[in-house]
Amino acid sequence: MIEKIYDDIMRETCLKYVHESGVRVYMLPMTGYSTAVAQFTAKFGSQDNAFSLNGGEFHKVPDGTAHYLEHKLFESEENDAFRLFAQTGASCNAGTSFDYTQYYFSCTDSFKENLEILLGFVQDPYFTPENVEKERGIIGQEITMYRDSPGWRVFTNLLEGLYSVNPVRNDIAGTVETIAEITEKTLYDCYNAYYNPANMYLCVAGNFDPDEVVAVCEDKLKKREPLDVRTAAFNEPLTVNKRRMELTMPVAKPIFEIGFKRPALSGQAQIDEYIHFNILFDMIFGSVSDFFGRMRDSGLINEQFSDGVFNGRGFCIPFLRGESVDPDAVLAEIQRELRAFKTVPPSRKDFDRIKRATYGSLVRDFTSADAVASTLSEAALRDSSPFATIDTAAKAEYEKMLELLLGLDEENVCISIVKGDS
């Protein structure tokens, strides 16, 4: 049974179907496109560092396990997935985030064959002591590469500063020490728990035939006993762990990220907060704002200054980032500006302008098969409509934005700074 989800703003129809195994499938065919993109995702990310099955005991897993598993899944007993995709010309890869792991390909030809490869290798783990050991050095190098990136370090330090116990504070790839604990058993245990079909979804966008997707799913998706897999809960305080994080690395000018700690939401409430905070911060701090012009003219910030909202399972962080000779002074100015806007709120005209710009950006994102597949995957992760974000932007309300502004505690904030040797 295929459900049709039509959106009258985008004038697009998304098809949703739930396979017998429990895998949810979202499809959005795009007329006039050459490319097809498929993303097969397991709700298993770096945050999932302790789990129980069917109400049993919790098992702790080393940090970096989800990412390690992602690396190893491409390998099979006979042929690795990269070689198989090379025979069709598809471009393939995978990524691990805090709350999911995704495997994907993009192709202009042989779509059915590529989808079979994707579903095939993700459902066919092959971990041995030797191949797990071989990967340790490669992942160690990846970890080292990120440790040399000030942009990544300033971000991960911000998470560590904001959160006391939420595992989002730990690096996605783990550390050289934590990955040393990972064995083929760790990977199989996590695979069997989290790569259960009911915990997975497939999203396809672009140039493809939905009937072909259904046929491949019917043929290739394996049925397994449903499992009740639960990640260990944690009790994260509402206030920030640390207000200031600082690290010294080779950088020309200090770089910073400022994050406000917000209670985590889910479903439509999470989307509402995402859209309205984006509008609020763009209005107060974006390139159109008086704040931006004033601070840029004073030399305290430059064009790198930007804002956004980083949210996912268990976290919501409206943030600002940039470069400055004095990041602490930037934070003080930001807090002053927020207080000023609480007294004299932004105008409805400014709100309408940024609402329109936010809508425009999201519509523009909807014009590549990659971006549309990612939008479907995000919606599947949240269990919301694929068009919910765009619809929320198109219908954003001034009052909701105002409520967020007035409810924002500008003191519940952490600043992460990476500065050079002075």
Next chain:
Amino acid sequence: MLYTDFDELSRSDSAAAAYILTDCCKKFPTYSELSKHLANLYSASLYSNVNFAWSGMRVAAVKANVLDNAYALNGENLEAEMCEILCECLLSPNTKDGAFDETATANMRAEIIDDIDSVINEKSSYAAQRGAMTAYKGEPMETPPVGTHEQAERITPETAYRAYSKMLETARIHIVCSGSSDFTDTERVFTEAFSKLERGKICELKKVPSKLKSEPAVFADTIPMEQAILRMYFKAPDFDDFRAALMLSVILGGMTTSRFFLNIREKQSLCYYCACTGNRILRTLTAYAGVEPQNIELTKQAILNELTDIRENGVTDEELEAAKLDLYNRYSSMRDNPSAMVAWYHGQILDDGILSPEEECREIEKVTSERIRAAARAYTLDTVYTLCSPHLDGTTDNNGEEAAE
């Protein structure tokens, strides 16, 4: 796209001019006012960048990106309005008495200096820039397209304006549009705006490959970092079979079944990434890898071994087919991406004829193992650059020192 002859003296001024053009104009005299107007147009974007079109030529690209009229909530003609703003910015900048606006210039000077200095923030970009200093010594690409810190400090409203005036007078200007529109409005707006422009002697486009050194240069930098970066530059100034060179770079390090990926990363576990990229005009191939400092020599030798093997034995049928399929997939998907289509046609303006992505696929199909082998023989090691920590490899600081191999 505004193509001009490269001129060392105006390197930073030309960059500042291009950036100021998309920061403000007479009609929207501040960045904030222009940004507000663009936000009203559903977050339309306007930006510029400068780069080397190829050795000896510079290109300033001024780009506008706007939502298709079909998605405007109130039936606005976004395309026409955006083209008018673009023409305003290009042809009616915020100037007074032969100089750009003081504040706009000061902001841009600061931004350019920050850009130049902050390259150290990303180690791979820093390695690429430092490697280029040796690989392209004596050529324009030796220093960044926006210039050096010292050059940028000398930008004034007058010097930037002079660079702008010269650019407008002598540049070969190409207007490339891509998207779902028929661009009738674009053509009308640009034809009208440019008909009033007075032009001088338009520069000639020319191809200049990068020069090959008589002996490979070896250069090392040390800064505090955990991983080391290796970059190896190969050149073939007299080899004009660019499709064979492209296939060579794909087979060496441009796909997930490349030799570097399979043999250097997967089999030898020497690094997380090891890849190869080429430049068809400069006729260069660059191999690069992030490695543990103690593995630099091993990785360098492994890269040379792969090239030597292709020189001696050519490539397998499987490699040839995989590289063709990989390129076919890249080219066939290009039509889904307007920016990629602009870059595609921009990349061919020096060619005798312009090919569509589909026509290029047919040319790639004709490349043989023998042609790739010939490319491997033609490309010679020119420069080896390494960036690593002074504390992990046991060496002392040798910043800025060249060593003989």
